[in-house]
Amino acid sequence: MDNSVVLPDDKPIFSISAAAKLLGISVPTLRMYENEGLIIPHKTESNQRVYSKKDIDRIQCIRKAMKDKGISINGIKVIYSLIPCWEVINCSIEDRKNCGAYNGGENPCWTYNHPNTICENRDCRECEVYLNYTQCGKIKSLVQKITE
Amino acid sequence: MDNSVVLPDDKPIFSISAAAKLLGISVPTLRMYENEGLIIPHKTESNQRVYSKKDIDRIQCIRKAMKDKGISINGIKVIYSLIPCWEVINCSIEDRKNCGAYNGGENPCWTYNHPNTICENRDCRECEVYLNYTQCGKIKSLVQKITE
């Protein structure tokens, strides 16, 4: 009989060194991606990073954009900033007024802390915007969907 | 009395070497930007490039994105590809079906030749999409406008 348990993809289980090994990159590189705002790993109470399978996939997608398509990290940040997050989470006009990401932000929305908005106390790591529209290719189809 | 005539900004008057001098870059660099699909200079009957003041401004904007923001040329191409051109020129559902730029194109729309669409016989150099939404910053506000 099969006692194995299938873990959900978004359960953080990999330490930073395990994640680096899986990706074939170094630990400082992984930390750099985080500092640049490309990824948001889970953190333990003592501030140690833990990565999920989904995180690994996400990083692989980012690296593909860099390697295969020649997009720089700063370019990826700007592309992420074009995700119409306000439409995805359908935030209020009032929230948009108060939102640094909405108002000309050229970095991914999850790198702002949006005081006085619906996002203020949310964990961006679990937000639909962060989770679903971070593969560059998906952004265009999202824009297309909202113009239908 | 003043006999000076104010030329329209979009009138092509600068040769490639004059444009290069104005921009402080070399002639081959200017040609490269064109080959990459970032700019569409006017061409004479004998295939010689002629640039307008608007072209110069546009190139300066592109270079600013590269230098100041650290976006690579390939990144700028992808950003341009996210302009919702279909919404700007309001093309038909049928046209969208036939349009390589709409269907997953990761390059600026004006680098495709869109057979069997309203754009087929249009000069992209004179298109609103090319002219108005090529300063990176404007793309986000365009997306915002269409989601209102």
Next chain:
DNA sequence: GAATGTTGATATAAATTTCTATCAACTATC
């Protein structure tokens, strides 16, 4: 409490991208 792994930070190495110089053939202008 000892061994292993993490933290942030700095400095250096590696890899890419951007830019320019140069070429022979063609075009424009005087």
Next chain:
DNA sequence: GATAGTTGATAGAAATTTATATCAACATTC
């Protein structure tokens, strides 16, 4: 027709970005 500037293409230089190695201090695990 002679001079100056253009064309596309290639090859190489310059600049920038990406990735890694290393460090002392702290955390985890056994």
